[in-house]
Amino acid sequence: MNLNLKSIIESLIFISREPLTFEKIKSILNEIPDKEIETAISDLIHTYSSQDKGIKITKTGGGYLFITKTENDKWIKRLLNLEKKSKLSPAALETLSTVAYHQPITQAEISTLRGVDSTHALKTLLKKRLLKITGRKKSPGRPLIYRTTNKFLIYFGLDSIKDLPSNEEIEKILGEEENSK
Amino acid sequence: MNLNLKSIIESLIFISREPLTFEKIKSILNEIPDKEIETAISDLIHTYSSQDKGIKITKTGGGYLFITKTENDKWIKRLLNLEKKSKLSPAALETLSTVAYHQPITQAEISTLRGVDSTHALKTLLKKRLLKITGRKKSPGRPLIYRTTNKFLIYFGLDSIKDLPSNEEIEKILGEEENSK
Amino acid sequence: MEAINSYQVKLESFEGPLDLLLFLIRKKKLDIHDIPIAVITREYLKYLEKKEHINLEHEAEFLLIAALLIYIKSQLLLPRETVPEEEKDPRQDLINRLLDYQNIKTACSILRKKEKDQMQKWQRSFLPPIPASHELEFLEVSLFDLAEVFFTLMKKNKKENVKLIKGKEYSSKEKTEEILGLLKKNDFLDFLDFFNKHQYIDEAMLSFFCLLDLIKNRIVFAVQDTLFSRIKVWLRKESPA
DSSP states (O other), rough: OOOOOHHHHHHHHHHHOOOHHHHHHHHHHHTTTTTHHHHHHHHHHTTTSSSTTTTEEEEETTTTEEOOOOHHHHHHHHHHHHHHSSBBBBHHHHHHHHHHHSSSEEHHHHHHHHTTTOHHHHHHHHHHEEEEEEOOOTTTTEEEEEEEEEEHHHHHSSSSSSOOOHHHHHHHHHHHHHHOO | OOHHHHHHHHHHHHHHOOOOOOOHHHHHHOOOOOHHHHHHHHHHHTTTTTTOOOEEEEEEEEEEEEEEEEEGGGHHHHTTOOEEEEOOHHHHHHHHHHHHOOOOOHHHHHHHHHTTTTTTHHHHHHHSEEEEEEEOSSSSOOOOEEEEEHHHHTTTTTGGGGOOOOHHHHHHHHHHHHTTO | OOGGGGGGOOOGGGHHHHHHHHHHHHTTTTOGGOOOOHHHHHHHHHHHHHHSSHHHHHHHHHHHHHHHHHHHHHHHHOSSSOOTTTTOOOOOOHHHHHHHHHHHHHHHHHHHHHHHHHHTTOOOSSSOOOOOOOOOBBBBOHHHHHHHHHHHHHHHHHHHTOOOSSSSSOOHHHHHHHHHHHHHHEEEEHHHHHHHOOOHHHHHHHHHHHHHHHHHTTSSEEEEESSTTEEEEOTTTTOOO
């Protein structure tokens, strides 16, 4: 057979969610002698073993796996932090949508509507400047009032908060599924 | 500075779940001249460009991403136990193509261009995150407007919206069809 | 002569009336920029007639274009005494739509090839092992996500009977007086009953805070017989009126 074993195994290890075992590789590439597979794997590991490579193949949990080079951890952490900063968590999205549609709103009201405490999500959204505090409610305890910011409008391409999609519009888009169920 | 840029960038692209943009790489590696980063990236791409490699770095959706080699598709499907990835329906593809070329566009405009109601296809595409709602049109009724997403670009392997089939390409195909009549 | 049954394609296999029109234009080798309306209308109607019945919900669009074709044909047939030079060709709008549609359709065929190509390339959908294990899901959101999340939340709340209506302002003074009035009338107040009577959550919360204020100021006192039993609120007799 004229297969580029090394290339195939490289693809397989890359795409596998868990350490890829020798047995698994063998079962995918059936009728290839063990010896040839072994050679291809060790060739492959060798290719990635140079000091210059940012990723390597390691044997762990009974199988083969791509991992990043330990020395680069610092940079990877920076990347992950950056992604965390530029994106929203599901909790933050839910909080943001609650404020958007119910502003001006207090923290207690948000938590009631969401059914969970929203302190942390609120803090995140304030930090991202998608929400702002605009005063206190004239009610006992004088809780802080939250509103969306201008940055929020720009982010979602809106001219004003009145332009938020209405329930009817969303229902219309989502509606068909319910009917066809 | 004595950094192994190529190795660091390799780790970063590997760890990123979506195409890693030049800007992100730059902001992680601050104070490294653009030129050096560019060289490291093109070196890296070159390293992976050999026929023997099972994975490559591709530029798509405005950033760099590791993907497997086309020829190894068959083996990956065996590993993941998948028959085939599912294609977009003709209606969804047509709607997507309409939005891609006419964005920003409203639902009514899409339906006019296609000659049929496109609500259902729109929903599918929103759910798949190939389309997004980005605000409202400044026209009577202020309808919602749709645009393609970055995921759309990645789905078709395009680097940017400019890489959509051009008018020339389209006309060339139309011309060929004309001649083959 | 071309027999009708040479069109073996079913109406359902067209994405819509424009798709069918383009098909007929090609089939008859017509010039899209100068469509002979009489020919295309005849072909188009022949096609629709083959359907035993038209499903109005799904095929109304086909009828709409049929009506348009007939209208254009009648416009062209109208005898005119004087033909203004720059008068618009009644076919022009339809031709433009067809040209636009043809471009979209062709782009689709290119995109379909790209899709097929991309499907043979795999990218990881999971995060490989990384040093820091603080993984939470983070999203890129659009207006649709924002609105969908909110209205889903509201639907859930509706089921659970949580309400929050804006617009009405309750003053704590009014609320306090209402509570005191009830206490004078009824001797005592069942705390939970009273709280649940409120239709809107912000009013209920306001009542709650007013009661706390009354308790703090020693105007009323609250008694709970045993843990988890109902809380009853009493007016302190010795309190100033």
